[in-house]
Amino acid sequence: MKSAVNITTLFCAVVLASASAAELGGKLEPMFDQHCYDCHDADSKKGGLDLTELKWKPDDAENLQQWTKVFDKVERGEMPPKKKERPPAEVSSTFLKTLHDELHTFSRHKQESEGRVVYRRLNRTEYVNTIDDLLGIDTPLRDLLPEDGTAGGFDNIGAALNLSAVHLERYLQAADLALKEATVTTPEPETKKIRTDYNETWHDWNAPGFQNGVWTHSPEGLLAIRWNGGNGPHGELGAWSPPVPDARYRFRIRARAMIDKEGPNAKADDKKRPDRHIVLKVALADWPRTGLTFGNTYFEMSPTEFREFEYEARVPQGKTLWVSPYRTVPETPDERAMVGGICAVVEWIEIEGPLHEQWPQRGHQLLYGNLPLQPANPKLATKDLRVVSSQPEADARRLLAVFLPKAFRRPVTDEEVAEHLTLVTEQMQKGRRFDEALRAAYKMALCSPKFLFLQEKPGPLDDHALASRLSYGLWSTAPDDELDALATQKKLHEPATLRAQTERMLASPKAKCFTQNFLGSWLNLRDIDFTQPDTKLYPEFEQYLQQSMVSETERFFDELLNRNLSVRNIVQSDFAMLNERLAEHYGIAGVKGEQIRKVSLTPGSRRGGFITQGAVLKVSANGTSTSPVVRGAYVLDRILGTPPDPPPKNVAAIEPDIRGATTIREQLDKHRNQQACAGCHAKLDPPGFALENFDVTGRWRTNYRAIPDSAKDKVVNVPGTDVRFYIQGRPVDPSFIMADGRPFKDVDEFKQLILAQPEQLAHCVTEKLITHFTGAQMQFADREVAEAIVHRAASSDYGLRTLLHEVIQSRVFTHK
Amino acid sequence: MKNVTFTTQRSISRRAMLKGTGITLALPWLDAMSAAFAADPKPPMRFIGILNYFSFHAPNLFPKEAGANYIATPYLEGLQSQRKEFTIISGLNHPEVRDGHASDKSFFTGAPHPGSPSFKNTVSLDQLAADQIGRDTRHASLNFSTSGAYSCSYTRSGVAIPPETSAARAFAKLFIDGTPAEIAEEVARVQEGQSILDRVAGEAKRLQRDVSAGDRDKLDQYFTSVRELEQRMVRSENFAKQPKPKPGVPVIKDPGPGEDTTRFGLMLEVALLAVQTDLTRIVTLYYVGTSKTPSKPGTSFAYHDLSHHGQDAGKLNQLAILERDLLLEWGGFIQRMKDSRDGTSRLLDNTMSVFGAGMGNASSHDSTNLPVLIAGGRFKHGQHIAHDPKSPPPLSNLWVQMLQQMGMEVGKFGTSNKETLAGLETV
Secondary structure, X not given: OOOOOOHHHHEOOOOOOOOOHHHHHHHHHHHHHHHOOOOOOOOOOHHHOOHHHOOEOOOOHHHHHHHHHHHHHXXXXXXXXXXXOOOOHHHHHHHHHHHHHHHHHHHHHHHHHHOOOOOEEOOHHHHHHHHHHHHOOOOOOHHHOOOOOOEOOEOOOHHHOOOOHHHHHHHHHHHHHHHHHHOOOOOOOOOEEEEEOHHHOOOOOOOHHHHHHHEEEOOOOOEEEEOOHHXXXXXXXXXXXXXXXXXXXXXXXXXXXXXXXXXXXXXXXXXXXXXXXXXXXXXXXXXXXXXXXXXXXXXXEOOOOOEEEEEEEEEOOOEEEEEEEEEEOOOOOOOOOOOOOEEXXXXXXXXXXXXXXXXXXXXHHHHHOOOOEEEXXXXXXXXXXXXXXXXXXXXXXXXXXXXXXXXXXXXXOHHHHHHHHHHHHHHHHOOOOHHHHHHHHHHHHHHOHHHHEEOOOOOEOOHHHHHHHHHHHHOOOOOOHHHHHHHHOOOOOOHHHHHHHXXXXXXXXXXXXXXXXXXXXXXXXXXXXXXXXXXXXOOOOOHHXXXXXXXXXXXXXXXXXXXXXXXXXXXXXXXXXXXXXHHHHHOOOOOOOOOOEEEEOOOOOOOOOHHHOHHHHHHOOOOOXXXXXXXXXXXXXXXXXXXXXXXXXXXXXXXXXXXXXXOHHHHHHHHHOOHHXXXXXXXXXXXXHHOOOEOOOOOEOOEEEEOXXXXXXXXXXXXXXXXXOOEEEEEOOOOEEOOOOOEEOOHHHXXXXXXXXXXXXXXXXXXXXHHHHHOOOOOHHHHHHHHHHHHHHHHHOOEHHHHHHHHHXXXXXXXX | XXXXXXXOOOOXXXXXXXXXXXXXXXXXXXXXXXXXXXXXXXXXXXXXXXXXXXXXXXXXXXXXXXXXXXXXXXXXHOOHHHHHHEEEEEXXXXXXXXXXXXXXXXOOOOOOOOOOOOOOOXXXXXXXXXXXXXXXXXXXXXXXXXXXXXXXXXXXXXXXXXXXXXXXXHHHHHHOOOOHHHHHHHHHHHHHHHHHHXXXXXXXXXXXXXXXXXXHHHHHHHHHHHHHHHHHHHHHHHHHHOOOOOXXXXXXXXXXXXXXXHHHHHHHHHHHHHHHOOOOOEEEEEEOOOOOOXXXXXXXXXXXXXXXXXXXHHHHHHHHHHHHHHHHHHHHHHHHHHHOEEOOEEHHHHEEEEEEOOOOEOOOXXXXXXXXXXXXXXXXXXXXXXXXXXXOOEXXXXXXXXXXXXXXXXXXXXXXXXXXXXXXXXX
């Protein structure tokens, strides 16, 4: 037994604690003394923790985190460790209650006086959406801005969103570009509709043989774009470039598939199946050619009949339309998808544009009202127009009074309008034109902290702040007119109104931002492109599959939300959202076409739920190999809500053995057998191993794939491609034991074990929703809110929509 | 009164580099200053990176012998008067870059898998340097291309920088003063920015009075950023008001379409002038042969066609003419840098020029055994460094070495695994 510690040194009476320092120490000491100091004193310092030295200074974030961890570990029964003597019930409960109350009181007090959320800057997505919606434009501003900081995987956390001179410089630039884009300087461009085709396309390759090598002709004499050996298709429509660049155009393409039996790349098998469906890729591409494509969209073409496909996009300078065959669609799981000899026969292409809803466009009207447009220089032939005013000060004041409340997302005072007006006056005095001076004032507004940050004061949020929070949460953009009006009328905070607005906003197409951004953070889909599966080991992986996987997960989420399905579906569901490509990948028969649709799963299918979807399995792997530790941490953090501690610093990362000599299971064995490691790995490894039957692309596997060591290794013919690069490696063994001792033999049994506690899933999702909707991570005082929400949602079996409404109605959302 | 601070080899905190804010290294290097101080401060090191889209026909370029006594190949014959000023390196490649023409995207960045459909590039070494060094010159960097949308320089967010494709336009931008109206407009724009910043800083100060402690810190961050940006704008404004330097040569005009080698030469000339007048210290130039047949006697095919010679003897001969001409242009460029004074040294000693290609064999689209030529930069030259094409060090090791030659504290770049390229030493 260790020496008693001087209680007065243990605590600093900094905080308005409910008990005096002496009382506090008295209540914690029995626990510490009898059950903790043995390992956690200055000599042993197990896990780097010396409780004798731990002072109570919760204003220090790290100190607060340590005390919270102490509380959590005791509360969960992880400390004292299982092998040690159990503390008597009253000692334990007094300890927990005391510490809980201290932590809660501190946290709550801080929330009431300062709020949960630190001044929250608009992130890149929110900034661009806000500007686009405000000015009615569609300019690619995102890449101009620096990347956002994240916390807990979320990119909209006030505390993690910093601002530097680089940001401000870019905000100025972005505002400049956006305002120019919204400003009309030409007469209304005519929206034309033209029809063209590939026969009109020219290449700048002079060699006469080149064209014949690139394209071929269909039996009816139309030009057919085809895969040309290693060089890929030449799908650029070279004959066309946007007459007005950076505007929107609508393309209609009439095409059908064709297998070129006679071409140099056709193989024996292809000739037998000229009736294959082929996936068509439509995109934008550079012209002159670089081979790069953007905005890829995939359709399915029939080999027998022409179909019309529609594609709409903003077309920048130097880009043109791209149409090409992409891959065939195998009819049975063991049939091959190939690219040799596939063609797209394009009958015609119709191009309509530049498209615009009104002229002058909405943004211009907001900025300049109905002020007349006059030629910049009547003496010149150029058609350049600019806005003029006969009473600049009055006009500027009037226009600013309309613009500023929209930009700042709340009503403005006369002083605020005046502040901006002085800039207009000053600029005009320096000799600048009215329209330039006015734009300067608009730029000022768009660089102001009142635009860039959400304005929230401690305590209950005022209606306008509430409108912003709701709008950025569900639409990632500023409130629309209806929401704004309710805020002005001070009705939004009424629970029924708040609920009705939430429903309205969820039903809007803009809610797809919620799906994308929430899943981007919660399931880390934002990083779907972070790794490229090794082409030798996973040759069947390609872009259309990846796009489909992301759509699958987004649509699945939408289904849970729209039908208020239980959070159990996170782990297992009786349906999946699939298209033909995904079904092919998952080995599910009977799904045709590129559209994602709801598919009932046979009982026992392992593809229900998020955790066995391709996108989730990909982002929790590294492109070459899977790691049960990484996947385990992913599941613990995002699905079960019990994130693991970070790994100890001196442990090296495991080098996956892609030669296949040792499996990851053998390599990780060491952890299970060492006490220092077992603490975390007993929790990390089970979910990770349960998912080991899924490779980095989410495909089911019974054996690992490995790179052949020598020419003698027997190489496997990959179903679905021509490719034979990898060898069949060691078998996968997913069986494991949960931390609490329950065993499972594969992912299906694992899922059943977790489903026994749906409230844990509900709790995790609730915490993630709270984080997303408020812009701050969970704090101690928030726990009671989350617990109450989960408790109330039990009666609806923890429906996702119910949880969402609960979060929005709760104090964490309606207060700063 | 101008404050002058000198380039010291001060360590740049990683935080500063990551934030891209950098620290003030030095005001423009002016010859006049060197006399005013006792110690001779070192002039800044310049970087001129050139990329050839179609590579060079290796048998005509790489000597059979390694080391200092290599026998000049047909392409290197024309460079023999500068033999001691350059190094030819063979065998290199970028790990995990085997993507034909797309490999060019990774030449100056070292990012793997540039041919993959969702490839996202990283910063090119010239832009990394420009972020630090570029602030002190009127133009942070100049990026040229002989044709179209192609660029070999990438920003921090992996975005290709739209290049300048006209030597004439670049010359005008650098050396021809705008009309008084144009200058006034640029100054007005910068002043407008300053006016805006001043006002929003005021707004931030007022907001600060009313908010909680955590929020105050964020507003402080905002306020600090505003002030920092204002300082940068003051510098921009000063530059805008200064007359542009007079290069003392006639105005450059662009050649006709298809005259790519001429265009290339003119761009090198503009680059040289820009560096001599310290308008910039970082230049990249992407040579992309178009498909128009040049007017040079003896050529009846365009470069692209020739580079896909398929071993046809006639085409190979024409290819050799074109490629030799390119290297001669570069040789002339090196000579002119030798002849230019820069402080007390030759401009060549304070300029690193690298001339390479993203493919080793453009006919087969092979991205290994890349041709790399280096001149200047205070490296030991006059040799052929031959690496084993089957297992060479990563090319990015050279980039790390070059970045360090520019005084940057960079230990890793792209897929580098060392801080110097084996075989390349500094003087």
